[in-house]
Amino acid sequence: MAAKARIFAGLFLICIILPSLALAFVDHFPEDRLENESDKNDVRIHVNNVAHVSKKKVKKEWKKRAKLVHDFWEDMFEHDNLIEENQPKEDAAPVTPTTPVPPVDPTPNPVPVPPVDPTPNPVPVNPTPNPVPDNNVPAGYPGATPQAPVAKGYGGAPMTPNPSDPQTNVPVEPAPEQDHPTPEDIKKHSKYAGLQVGFYDDTCPNAEKIIKDGMVRAFANDSSMAAPILRLLFHDCFVNGCDASLLLDQTPSGERTEKLANSNGVTVRGFDLIDQIKAELEAECPGIVSCADLLVYLARDAFVVSGVPHYDVPGGRRDGMESLEANVADNIPLPTNTVDQMIDLFKKKGMNEEDLVVLIGAHSIGVAHCFSFRYRLDNPQKATLVDPRLAGVMRFTCTSPMSTVAFDTTTQYKMDSIYYKQLAGKRGLLESDDLLGEDPRTKDYIQKFGDDEKGWFSKLGQAMNKLASIQVLAGDQGQIRKQCRAVN
Numbered sequence: 033m034a035a036k037a038r039i040f041a042g043l044f045l046i047c048i049i050l051p052s053l054a055l056a057f058v059d060h061f062p063e064d065r066l067e068n069e070s071d072k073n074d075v076r077i078h079v080n081n082v083a084h085v086s087k088k089k090v091k092k093e094w095k096k097r098a099k100l101v102h103d104f105w106e107d108m109f110e111h112d113n114l115i116e117e118n119q120p121k122e123d124a125a126p127v128t129p130t131t132p133v134p135p136v137d138p139t140p141n142p143v144p145v146p147p148v149d150p151t152p153n154p155v156p157v158n159p160t161p162n163p164v165p166d167n168n169v170p171a172g173y174p175g176a177t178p179q180a181p182v183a184k185g186y187g188g189a190p191m192t193p194n195p196s197d198p199q200t201n202v203p204v205e206p207a208p209e210q211d212h213p214t215p216e217d218i219k220k221h222s223k224y225a226g227l228q229v230g231f232y233d234d235t236c237p238n239a240e241k242i243i244k245d246g247m248v249r250a251f252a253n254d255s256s257m258a259a260p261i262l263r264l265l266f267h268d269c270f271v272n273g274c275d276a277s278l279l280l281d282q283t284p285s286g287e288r289t290e291k292l293a294n295s296n297g298v299t300v301r302g303f304d305l306i307d308q309i310k311a312e313l314e315a316e317c318p319g320i321v322s323c324a325d326l327l328v329y330l331a332r333d334a335f336v337v338s339g340v341p342h343y344d345v346p347g348g349r350r351d352g353m354e355s356l357e358a359n360v361a362d363n364i365p366l367p368t369n370t371v372d373q374m375i376d377l378f379k380k381k382g383m384n385e386e387d388l389v390v391l392i393g394a395h396s397i398g399v400a401h402c403f404s405f406r407y408r409l410d411n412p413q414k415a416t417l418v419d420p421r422l423a424g425v426m427r428f429t430c431t432s433p434m435s436t437v438a439f440d441t442t443t444q445y446k447m448d449s450i451y452y453k454q455l456a457g458k459r460g461l462l463e464s465d466d467l468l469g470e471d472p473r474t475k476d477y478i479q480k481f482g483d484d485e486k487g488w489f490s491k492l493g494q495a496m497n498k499l500a501s502i503q504v505l506a507g508d509q510g511q512i513r514k515q516c517r518a519v520n
Contacts, residue, residue: 228348229344243313247337271360273505283354289355293364298434306327335492349506365377382498383498390488391492393451395462404462405462
């Protein structure tokens with residue numbers, strides 16, 4: 033009898049009580065539905081399941097609320113997306129992952145492959161315990177002497193096979209005053225830049241394939257080649273825009289070029305790979321593909337071979353004819369920068385805090401030279417903020433200022449979100465990266481991307497296209513260089 037009573041009570045609850053409660057809350061259903069859908073760009077209205085309510089009345093009310101939500105987000109995007117909102121539709125489309133590049137066969141390739149770099153790592157690590165003199169530390173970094181070294185092989189400086197050898201000191205001219213573009217200027221310029229996806233489909237259909245194949249070959253020969261290409265693009269775009277000026281060995285004026293700046297010099301590489309690919313492009317379609325576009329496409333392919341899903345990149349940039357060492361100062365972030373300094377620099381380029389954190393993720397496949405972080409252990413106050421295990425790695429590896437340590441030793445050649453997890457755990461190699469994991473303006477992004485790798489990949493494609501449209505030359509501006517090291 034007790035069992036039958038419980039069954040009867042259950043049936044009574046299901047058949048009578050619950051429907052009555054549902055009818056009581058029918059009037060509130062549309063509001064709950066709108067609240068759940070309000071985070072989406074397109075608020076969908078469903079009225080089929082609403083009982084005893086006029087469909088016309090519900091539909092009218094929902095349209096009214098949807099318009100308010102739409103107007104709110106439209107106003108938000110107008111302020112936050114200065115560059116993306118006026119790009120062509122193809123550029124504004126979300127990143128569409130495609131089939132990942134298959135892993136490269138480690139066995140020797142029977143097809144002859146042109147040599148990429150005669151030395152996989154142009155910055156030798158000194159195996160001896162005797163440190164290299166401090167005058168090898170570039171100016172602006174802790175431990176540097178007043179006069180910084182000169183990078184070898186460019187601008188008439190004598191070539192030496194070892195960056196640790198005594199170097200020729202060349203006077204550095206003071207930087208001229210620069211007019212940084214405002215976000216409004218960048219937005220206006222991007223609108224008329226003429227960049228578009230598939231820019232070379234008619235004039236050089238194989239251009240993107242030639243560039244991708246070059247990156248795949250280089251990565252097969254040396255897995256460390258992806259990170260330097262990404263660094264080249266960032267250092268080029270943040271100094272006078274994405275005009276391939278960093279690739280120039282010399283200019284008609286004869287002044288020292290960007291390559292010789294302390295932030296570049298012996299710590300940047302990948303120029304030989306660009307030379308090879310440019311030669312292939314010129315053989316296929318002479319005078320068509322710019323060095324600026326080559327570098328942007330190559331950076332995208334460097335991400336893809338490292339594990340990032342393919343994303344579309346617009347083309348149409350032209351090459352600059354000026355490259356000045358003096359222009360690099362104050363335009364490239366340093367490991368000793370505060371979060372305020374980094375955010376201010378990115379805002380000058382039309383980018384925001386999220387873009388900063390998204391692009392820092394490229395450190396997932398990079399390395400840092402010891403002069404950029406070893407000083408942290410020499411300062412008692414800063415040393416307490418370094419993870420003890422990481423401090424041990426620093427002491428063991430840094431036998432010289434030019435020795436290198438991988439940002440992410442777990443998956444050094446694979447793009448993933450592990451580096452964000454390290455930053456969230458206060459295990460960043462660079463002091464500036466560690467600060468991003470603590471500042472209230474950026475730490476939530478660090479945590480978010482560490483937990484959502486796919487979401488970060490999607491943001492990465494958007495941020496890279498935003499970076500690659502800074503102050504671009506287009507139309508009849510600049511030129512298409514025949515080779516990337518010199519103007520025509």
